[in-house]
Amino acid sequence: MRFTSKTLTCSYCGTMFIFDPEEQRSFVMRGYINNPRRCPRCRLGRKADQGGGFGNYANFSTLRMMYPATCAECGIDTEVPFEPIDGRSVYCRRCRNSVRSASSR
């Protein structure tokens, strides 16, 4: 089976990309019959979305600075994503939710 370079258009970002013989061979080896619909960059991006999504979220939450605080409602120790300011009430997550739902009513 002979492969020749094809110029394809990415259905995702619209960029023209070369589907070269080497890639075509690896595509066929993996059982793909059709041409790829996404350019290599979009395919990589999609792979990262699926595989690394959870890891990214974990990184985000650990990178985010949390400050220790005491809940003004129930008095338990909690953490808030902002620096507590004197005179401003800080609530734990549970109380924050109930305060929010009470005020929205």
Ligand SMILES: [Zn+2]
């Ligand atoms: Zn693309």
Ligand SMILES: [Zn+2]
């Ligand atoms: Zn509380």
